[in-house]
Amino acid sequence: MDKEDLNIGDLVTGKVNEDLDGAFTGTVEKVYENSALISITDFDAADKANVSELNNKIVVNLKQLKAAKAK
Numbered sequence: 001m002d003k004e005d006l007n008i009g010d011l012v013t014g015k016v017n018e019d020l021d022g023a024f025t026g027t028v029e030k031v032y033e034n035s036a037l038i039s040i041t042d043f044d045a046a047d048k049a050n051v052s053e054l055n056n057k058i059v060v061n062l063k064q065l066k067a068a069k070a071k
């Protein structure tokens with residue numbers, strides 16, 4: 001995903017192999033040069049402990065993010 005396509009409040013999906021086993025959905029809180037701070041709103045049940053440890057927030061490289069489809 002390009003920085004220009006990302007705005008605060010956007011809903012995105014991503015996968016970060018280092019911290020979480022499954023994919024997650026979240027809201028963009030801040031956009032950096034090559035990454036974004038995401039507030040995790042939906043995640044795989046197996047990742048519950050990891051998400052809690054991360055305080056429901058994660059910094060993700062923009063290349064690992066996609067726009068989420070509205071439910």
